[in-house]
Amino acid sequence: MTTTTTPTLELRRNSHGRLVLRLEGGIEHEAVTPVRAFPIAAPGEGLSLVGSDGHELAWLPRLDVLPAAQRALIEEELAAREFVPSITRIRSVSSFSTPSTWEVDTDRGPARLGLKGEEDIRRLAGRTKLLIAASDGLHFHVPDTTALDRASRKLLERFL
Template sequence: MNDWRLRKSSQGQLALYKGDTLVADRVMPVLAFPFSAPEESISIVDEYSKEMAWLESFEDLDPESQALVNEYLAVREFRPTVLRITSVSTYSTPSIWTLETDKGLCKFELPSDESIRRLGGQRLVLTHANGMQFIVEDLFALDKRSRQILARFMA
């Protein structure tokens, strides 16, 4: 463990400390590899996106700082997992999809075929027209109908 620490400021923002010295009072943790290695390599950036610290892993922080990072990333890296595709408005884009996710049912707008990307293995990311991302952890774990819908758009 090194001596980088994160604490909440009086305004509720994250503040970065090196030992007892305040380095920046408005920072954000950013995952360097959010899909391939979400537990590794965190950049701490200021409000202007200037990197203030680089951490190889969560273990480089004390437990209180780790909890703050996890709390922050739970909001920033919100990506529901797709369990099933229940319907699609049309087999051309843009199209409206109804998804069953680990967070509940939702409507999703697929703006283009390029909004479906492979992440490696059988993982996919679907990007909504508003930028929100949905994860398919294992394409082959989906039901047959969901796989058929995806195949039509990924061909």
Template sequence: MNITVDYQLTRNSYGKLVLMNQFGIMHEGVVPIRAFPITDPNHGIALIDSQGHELMWINQLEDLPQHYRELIESELAQREFMPEIKRVSKISGFITPNTWEVETDRGETVFILKGEEDIRRLSATSLIITDNHGIHFLIQDRLALDRHSRKLLDHFL
């Protein structure tokens, strides 16, 4: 269902998203959630209320009016922090927990990997690595990494 003139999406004075439905009911603190955040981020987005109930389903972001699309994209950008690893510089050891030094699309960082179970395959070539603080790091294509990075990563796969 697309947002039409029957719906209004705004931001209140506290910066929270507010959805007014076709019956005039206001829902404050609306949160957009992607159904497929990595594999298909622009399709299938639910707007949910503070109790987790789905208020609206958006098939495609492109179908929304620009103002609504910008509001949702802004909210998603604040909620979804997932740096993409471009290079693995160093790993402190091959027994977990260990410390990883990596270069991401957001700069260099260091994190602790608690256990090998915190490296999850999304596809044959893409991975998600979760650090000890719950931050997710994406490797879009491990085969596209440099040789040194692949060699270090292969110890955990």
């Protein structure tokens, strides 16, 4: 395993559109996957570049230490694999006990999610940021509960 703490690396796409990492010494690794250590709490901090075999090839303490072109490549890759819609409105819930089905609006459009239990709603970074794990494995984010409309906050309070 080759791990670096400084961003002495080169990133590019190959002819198939896959990310290629060239480390100091000229060693190249194809099909590299960027993985955030803290995708919601600190998305710009702690990034691992992982090889196709699942081993870490490089560690970046901060994404902003990379040159703009390399940072853009990583951000494109992350956007393609990270899908965490933000809930902007809760339209309805099937029941105030769990399991229940929620009809919500998100920044990616309307969605329907199943909630198995109250423990599937987790508070992040204070009292107003939430992560909701739907029964199908998809995660939804509420960046600020106080920004939701009054009806949505009232429905949400029944589960918190």
